[in-house]
Amino acid sequence: MQETETHKECVIVQEKETIEVPFEIPSFLKNGDKTYCQAYGPVQGMLRCGQSNVYIKPECVCSFHNVYEATFYHSYSSCPEGTPSDKVTQLKCPDCKKYSLNNTGPCINGGKLTCRGDEVAPEITCQCPPNYEGKVCEIKIENITRVCxxxxxxxxxxLSNCAITGRDCITYSRNMKYAYKCNETQLSQxxxxxxxxxxxxxTTPRHADYTHKLSESFQNKVIRENSGVKTMYTLSKHVVILVVIVLHL
Incomplete structure (x- = not known):
């Protein structure tokens, strides 16, 4: 069988993971603007700050950045001093789901909030849609085609093997006969x-026909050799019989 055409270019497909947050840090967190999130009530369906008449708007309760950015916003509260009912390290998952915008809590990119019990907000998990993963569905998974x-x-x-990096890398044909360099790309090509x-x-052997013929020739040789052994055995038996006859004469 003849060898197939040599290809100067080829492709690989890799999974690419990126953090995808479809919005900026909200101003009430960035600027610490408590009044933006406050409403005065009683207001049905909003989280109440302790026993005060201040309630927190749904978009400010258990929001993505509030939960995700532990270093900056876990201690943040839009409530008046002494009534931090919206502090995420104290806010339990059922309340996070009940009072947050669209009842999704910190889940983004179409993720759904799931509560195992009364875990606090930073410990909750989200059920992510296809092509997303991560604690709050912040990681986007996509297939990237790279021309090499x-x-x-x-x-x-x-160069590192493309199996372990998304940067410039090297990949090979099945039996490593050909090497291909794949340049880094952020977009699918x-x-x-x-x-x-x-x-x-x-990967088909070049001399398959010859190999088959060689195998067939070997089998024939074995048959011939086995036949030779049988012939020699028959001849020896005849010689023994002849010797016995001579001795009796």
Whole structure:
């Protein structure tokens, strides 16, 4: 069988993980503007600050940045001093779900808030839609197609294997006959009908017919040798019989 055409280009497909937050840090957190989040009541459906008449608007309760940015905002409260009912390190999951905007708490990108019990807000988990993962669905997973160029097996230049990096890297055909360099890219590239790099090598033995004939020749040789042994055994038996006859004469 003849070897397939050598491909100067090929593609690999990698999973890319990026943090995707579709909005900026809200002003009430960035500027510490308590009054933006406060409403005066009684107000039905809003989280009450202790026994005061101050209530917190849903968009300010258990929000993404409030929960996700532990260093900056875990101690933040929009309530008046002494009534920190919205402090996320004290706010239990059921309350986070009940009083937050759209009842999703810190979950973003279509994630749904799931409560196991009365865990506090920083310990809650979100049920993420396809192509998203992470504690609050902040990690986007997407397939990136990368076009790679054939290089010499001796000029890989210490590049890491593409199996472990998304930067400039090296990948090979199935049996490492061909080497390909893949340049780093943040966007998926047009495949242009190119084969996958792993499939650019024909793994079928070049001399399959010859190998088959060689095997067949070997089998015939064994048969002939076995036949020879049988013939010699028959001849020896005849010689013994002849000797016995002579001795009796």
């Amino acid at each position: 160029d054939m290089i010499s097996n001796y000029s890989t230049g210490g 047009d495949r242009r009908g190119l084969p996958f790099c792993v499939d650019t090598e024909n």
